[in-house]
Amino acid sequence: MWDKWMRRALDLAALAEGQTSPNPLVGAVVLDRNGRLVGEGFHARAGEPHAEVGALSQAGEAARGGTLVVTLEPCCHHGRTPPCSEAVIGAGIARVVVALKDPDPRVAGGGIAQLREAGVEVIADVLREAALEQNRVFLHRLKTGRPWGILKWAMSLDGRTALPNGLSQWITGPPARAWVHRLRADCDAVIVGGGTVRADNPLLTSRGQRRPEPLRVVLSRSLDLPEKAHLWNVDLAPTVVAHGPEAVGRALASGPERLPLEVCDPKALMEALASRGCNRVLWECGPELAAIALRQGCVQEVAAVVAPKLMGGMAARTPLGDLDIERMEDVPSGTLQQPVGIGDDWLLRFRPRACINSNR
Numbered sequence: 001m002w003d004k005w006m007r008r009a010l011d012l013a014a015l016a017e018g019q020t021s022p023n024p025l026v027g028a029v030v031l032d033r034n035g036r037l038v039g040e041g042f043h044a045r046a047g048e049p050h051a052e053v054g055a056l057s058q059a060g061e062a063a064r065g066g067t068l069v070v071t072l073e074p075c076c077h078h079g080r081t082p083p084c085s086e087a088v089i090g091a092g093i094a095r096v097v098v099a100l101k102d103p104d105p106r107v108a109g110g111g112i113a114q115l116r117e118a119g120v121e122v123i124a125d126v127l128r129e130a131a132l133e134q135n136r137v138f139l140h141r142l143k144t145g146r147p148w149g150i151l152k153w154a155m156s157l158d159g160r161t162a163l164p165n166g167l168s169q170w171i172t173g174p175p176a177r178a179w180v181h182r183l184r185a186d187c188d189a190v191i192v193g194g195g196t197v198r199a200d201n202p203l204l205t206s207r208g209q210r211r212p213e214p215l216r217v218v219l220s221r222s223l224d225l226p227e228k229a230h231l232w233n234v235d236l237a238p239t240v241v242a243h244g245p246e247a248v249g250r251a252l253a254s255g256p257e258r259l260p261l262e263v264c265d266p267k268a269l270m271e272a273l274a275s276r277g278c279n280r281v282l283w284e285c286g287p288e289l290a291a292i293a294l295r296q297g298c299v300q301e302v303a304a305v306v307a308p309k310l311m312g313g314m315a316a317r318t319p320l321g322d323l324d325i326e327r328m329e330d331v332p333s334g335t336l337q338q339p340v341g342i343g344d345d346w347l348l349r350f351r352p353r354a355c356i357n358s359n360r
Helices: 003-014 051-063 084-090 110-117 128-134 136-144 174-185 194-200 266-275 287-295
Strands: 027-031 037-042 067-072 095-100 121-123 148-156 189-193 215-219 239-243 257-260 280-283 301-307 334-336 340-342 345-352
Touching: 003 027, 003 037, 003 051, 003 067, 003 095, 003 128, 027 051, 037 051, 051 067, 051 084, 067 128, 084 110, 095 110, 095 128, 110 121, 128 136, 136 148, 148 174, 148 287, 174 301, 174 340, 174 345, 189 194, 189 287, 194 215, 215 266, 266 287, 280 287
Parallel strands: 067 095, 095 121, 148 280, 148 301, 189 215, 189 280, 215 239, 239 257
Antiparallel strands: 027 037, 027 067, 301 345, 334 345, 340 345
């Protein structure tokens, strides 16, 4: 009965994809006592009104005695905004239909309990699996203390990311490169290593598809970085250079922020980015750093764009460095989504079932 309206609420939540960190995606609809749609809302970004408040505001007095359909349990704590549970009770809502209980320890069932204590009927777990998938990055950060990591690369049909002489521009076509800009816009940070900065001098922006631009992060053990680079222009987008204790005191170009880590590795960096409220990050790094990120469980999804080209070369670069695997039964497997055409290229999305050697 409620599936139709919950799908609408999920569609509304998706309008803010990549914009709400550190908060989840949430959408809501309000139906009057006769089941007619009278209000809609979604959470646009942190600090702005929550979905329930927007939908109730649009509904006005028509909400009294009606139903609120919301993708996530209404919050019951004071943060940047007042508790949504109080707003729901104050609006006179008779019934709340929820897709997913909020695992945030500040809520964790408290919102539903408060509603029921006030005499509001609560129906939970409607389209729960769809809500879990939509908020997988938020839920992953809460569970692990790290953002959801996406590892992206572009390669030829024979698995090369550069020619033997190092040239790599451009493997894929303009539509695929535009897709990468959209992917960056959905992420809170984009990460590269020092080698990528030295070799490619990347810009790493969404080309204006997101405001503000995602945080650009360089992970460098030695701080052996060029004096001039596109990433040092923080007027375009913020840049952080993360490094370990061995680089403390070494000079860094003016502009980017320094981020000292106790250990200069992907795991420590991801924990630091989670503390900054990052829900989802994009790895656009070289093969060795990519392999370490995979081994340390910092990659939850691989996005590989495959071009219909053959580059050849025994010494040509491939997407991943050594994963330190010696047996076929230890090779990571996972789920592969349906390939999607992007111009002449193909997008393959893969989710590993588990990280590799995550105790390292």
